Amino acid sequence: MSALEHASISAKTASPSRRRRRQKWLPYLLSLPALLVTVWIVIPFFTAIYYSLLRYRLSLPQLKGFVWFDNYLHFLSDGRFWYTVQVSLLYTVITVVVELVLGLGIAILLQRSTRFNNLAAMLLLLPLMVAPALAALMWKLMTNPNFGILSYLVGLIGLTNFRWASDPSTALFTVILVDVWVYTPFIMVLLLAGLRSLPKQPFEAAALDGVPKTFVFFRITLPMLMPYILTASLFRMLESIQQFDIIYAMTQGGPGNTLTVFQVESYLQFFQFTNVGRSAALLMVLWAITFFLSNVFVKNWLRLRERAQGISEE
Amino acid sequence: MQHMSTGERVLRGILIALALIFFLFPIFWIVLMSFQTNAQILRIPPSLFFSPTLENYTSLITGQLKTASGVLTLNFMQNLFNSFILSTASVALSLVLAVPAAYAFARYKFRFSEDIAFTLLSFKFAPPLLVLLPLTIYFQKIGLANTYFGLIWVYQLITLPLILWIVRGYFEDISPDIEHAYRIAGHSWAKTFFKISIPLARPGIAAAALLSFIFAWNNFVFALVLASADKQPVTVGALAFVTASGIQYGQIAAAAVISITPTLALALFAQRYLVEGLSLGAVKG
Numbered sequence: 001m002s003a004l005e006h007a008s009i010s011a012k013t014a015s016p017s018r019r020r021r022r023q024k025w026l027p028y029l030l031s032l033p034a035l036l037v038t039v040w041i042v043i044p045f046f047t048a049i050y051y052s053l054l055r056y057r058l059s060l061p062q063l064k065g066f067v068w069f070d071n072y073l074h075f076l077s078d079g080r081f082w083y084t085v086q087v088s089l090l091y092t093v094i095t096v097v098v099e100l101v102l103g104l105g106i107a108i109l110l111q112r113s114t115r116f117n118n119l120a121a122m123l124l125l126l127p128l129m130v131a132p133a134l135a136a137l138m139w140k141l142m143t144n145p146n147f148g149i150l151s152y153l154v155g156l157i158g159l160t161n162f163r164w165a166s167d168p169s170t171a172l173f174t175v176i177l178v179d180v181w182v183y184t185p186f187i188m189v190l191l192l193a194g195l196r197s198l199p200k201q202p203f204e205a206a207a208l209d210g211v212p213k214t215f216v217f218f219r220i221t222l223p224m225l226m227p228y229i230l231t232a233s234l235f236r237m238l239e240s241i242q243q244f245d246i247i248y249a250m251t252q253g254g255p256g257n258t259l260t261v262f263q264v265e266s267y268l269q270f271f272q273f274t275n276v277g278r279s280a281a282l283l284m285v286l287w288a289i290t291f292f293l294s295n296v297f298v299k300n301w302l303r304l305r306e307r308a309q310g311i312s313e314e
Numbered sequence: 315m316q317h318m319s320t321g322e323r324v325l326r327g328i329l330i331a332l333a334l335i336f337f338l339f340p341i342f343w344i345v346l347m348s349f350q351t352n353a354q355i356l357r358i359p360p361s362l363f364f365s366p367t368l369e370n371y372t373s374l375i376t377g378q379l380k381t382a383s384g385v386l387t388l389n390f391m392q393n394l395f396n397s398f399i400l401s402t403a404s405v406a407l408s409l410v411l412a413v414p415a416a417y418a419f420a421r422y423k424f425r426f427s428e429d430i431a432f433t434l435l436s437f438k439f440a441p442p443l444l445v446l447l448p449l450t451i452y453f454q455k456i457g458l459a460n461t462y463f464g465l466i467w468v469y470q471l472i473t474l475p476l477i478l479w480i481v482r483g484y485f486e487d488i489s490p491d492i493e494h495a496y497r498i499a500g501h502s503w504a505k506t507f508f509k510i511s512i513p514l515a516r517p518g519i520a521a522a523a524l525l526s527f528i529f530a531w532n533n534f535v536f537a538l539v540l541a542s543a544d545k546q547p548v549t550v551g552a553l554a555f556v557t558a559s560g561i562q563y564g565q566i567a568a569a570a571v572i573s574i575t576p577t578l579a580l581a582l583f584a585q586r587y588l589v590e591g592l593s594l595g596a597v598k599g
Contacts, residue, residue: 026503027427030418034411034478035430037470038437045440047448106333109326120330122585124337129577131532133549137556137570138344141563147356149343181337189592242441245534249553263443263535270447283444294439298432 051280058274071281080257080265084282088261091172091247092240095179096233102180103187104229108221110188111195121192128185132178136249139178140165165251168258175259178246183239187232194228195221227304234297238290262286341574347567355563370568381561388558390569392544393551397573399462400537400547401530404469405477405523411470412477413519417511419478420485431482438475446539453540460542468536473526480525480591484518485511521591524584528577548573 055067075081106124110117127135142150143164154162165174198221206216222229244263247253253264260268262282269279318326347355349366373379379386418424419431449468450459458464492514496506512519534549541550552569555561581588 024424027418027422027424031415031427031430034415034434034474037407037411037467038434038474041437041445041471044445044448044452047452048444051448102333105329109330109333120334122582124333125581125585125588126341126578127337129528129532129581130341130574131534131549131577133534133553134532134570134573135340137553137566138340140556141347141567141570142340142343144563147358147360147563149360152358152360181340185337186592189589193589238439244443245549248538249534263441266443266447270443276447279447280444283441283447286441287444290439290441294436297439298435 048280048283051276052284054277054280056275056277058276067277071277072285074278075281075285080260081282083257084260084262084265087172087259088241088286091176091179091243091261092237094176095183095240095243096236098176098180099184099187099236100229100233102184103232104191104225106184106188107191107195108217110192113196121189125185125189127182128189130182132182132245133249135182136175136178136246139174139181140250143174166255168255171251171255171258175247175250178250179240179243182246183236187236190232191225191228194225198224227300230300231297231304234293234300238293238297241289241293242286341578344567344570348564348571350564350567352562352564367564370562370564371572373565374568374572379558379561379565381558386558386561388555390548390551390555390572393546393548394572396462396541396545396551397531397547397549397576400465400469401527403462403466404473404530405527407466408470408473408477408526409519409523412474412522413481413512413515414507416478416481417485417507420482421490431478434475434478437471442471442535443539446536450539459540460545462545465537465541465545468540469530469533472529472533472536476526476529477519477522480522481515481518484515484522488514517587517590520584521587524580524587525591528580528588531577 052071053066053068054064055070056064110121130138139150142148145151145163145166148164151162151164163170165171202220202224203216206220241261242263243261244267247259247261247264248267251259253260253268257265263286266279266282266286269275269282346362348370349368350364351367351369354361354364369380374390377387377389377391379388415434419427446468453459453464458467488511493506493510496510497503501509531547532549533547537545537547537550541547543551543554546554548569552566552573555566555569
């Protein structure tokens with residue numbers, strides 16, 4: 001809305017000065033309630049920063065004291081911390097890569113807007129509507145060693161002792177499988193929207209010239225789709241590194257400490273080991289990672305938005 | 315793409331069928347399980363053919379779960395009620411707060427506007443436990459622990475930024491010309507907002523409300539940390555079934571089916587809004 005337009009309205013509706021004054025406070029008035037209801041979150045946020053600088057165990061209150069960055073420095077030489085970093089990164093990288101490949105593949109399969117493809121896309125979206133914690137519960141029932149259908153099916157192909165989430169060597173695989181089941185549809189639906197919004201001309205020209213399909217895919221489709229792929233995978237990365245629901249609902253971080261990713265580990269540190277200081281410091285490390293990722297994401301997203309608006313205005 | 319050979323068409327068909335099996339089979343199987351008795355579930359090999367029983371559902375509805383070791387009282391219907399209260403109230407409150415704010419961000423360039431918008435958005439990206447753990451201590455102190463009010467307030471962190479950003483993007487796509495014309499005709503700002511702007515943005519508002527309802531319904535960690543049994547939604551409640559001793563597997567399956575049905579039904583009946591919300595929310599803003 002241009003200043004000129006504003007001026008032309010105000011000239012006819014109210015005296016210019018009153019109008020201008022009103023123009024000034026109205027947007028604040030409109031956005032203030034939303035801000036007030038949510039901004040209190042900075043209080044527990046600062047509390048968390050403070051806790052992360054304390055030696056603070058609920059079980060040993062007499063030891064409580066300010067220790068500056070000891071919790072953080074302690075991480076450097078702490079194997080358990082580095083294990084958390086390792087398993088969180090592994091979880092994030094594998095889930096995002098697998099979901100991206102599968103989601104892109106399915107989006108390409110369903111690219112043409114036929115009645116069948118649209119029905120399939122709608123049905124494939126359903127896992128995304130299932131709460132991740134409940135998805136974990138469903139897969140838990142399916143992988144139960146006594147009656148789980150999946151345990152039975154892998155038994156048929158000779159894997160009689162496959163114990164899914166209760167075996168340290170396959171637990172990560174199992175929770176990643178659930179994550180892939182829940183979130184691949186998210187990538188699929190975004191990339192499908194992206195694919196269907198691509199301009200037709202380059203593809204028609206390539207078809208006329210008889211350009212091979214693999215060439216079209218790698219040289220035309222993929223580069224044009226790249227902004228969508230980047231946005232979708234950054235968004236998923238941001239969520240995946242914070243994954244809690246699926247892992248906690250499936251194994252509560254176990255067996256042993258096999259799946260102690262950041263949020264699960266800090267939950268356990270808080271409620272099980274009542275080590276508030278350590279838990280808060282861990283979450284601050286995670287926060288720093290997500291802060292970095294979300295900045296990259298938002299920049300990328302705004303660029304995509306501008307592009308999308310540019311295309312629609314042409 | 316016009317020249318698709320028969321072989322390619324068959325391959326495509328097979329791949330789509332495989333995708334459908336992978337993504338739909340778990341839902342299908344859990345629904346089947348929920349109509350089976352324990353004996354039927356434990357049968358080897360598993361069979362698609364069985365005489366269905368409604369017992370799992372009736373015992374969930376009455377709250378009297380028959381187990382191997384007697385009758386267990388588990389009020390799952392309370393969890394279902396809690397989910398409805400928490401999700402509906404959170405979305406309603408967020409709509410009242412976020413739609414005017416979205417309008418302000420879309421229509422006016424004012425000082426700090428982008429900063430405020432991004433601050434609100436950043437709440438969506440921070441690790442929830444970071445604030446939830448200190449919050450448990452504060453909520454105990456000020457008496458908000460385990461209240462609907464406290465939970466709905468915290469749920470604003472999920473629903474409000476989502477609605478704000480989706481609706482903002484929607485307002486930005488609507489030309490302000492109609493609003494200008496209406497105002498020039500002599501109507502007040504408020505009247506223009508309620509009579510013109512909101513009706514025009516209704517599809518965007520519907521998409522945002524639908525999506526944030528699903529997010530609120532599916533939330534797990536907020537209620538896990540802040541609510542005790544009588545205020546917990548289905549996500550936390552159904553999980554408690556696993557640890558309940560001697561519980562029948564069919565009852566767990568039935569609880570899962572009851573818990574996921576509302577969001578699946580919404581997704582199927584309002585699919586157009588859903589896809590719009592997802593792509594607006596994640597790609598457009």
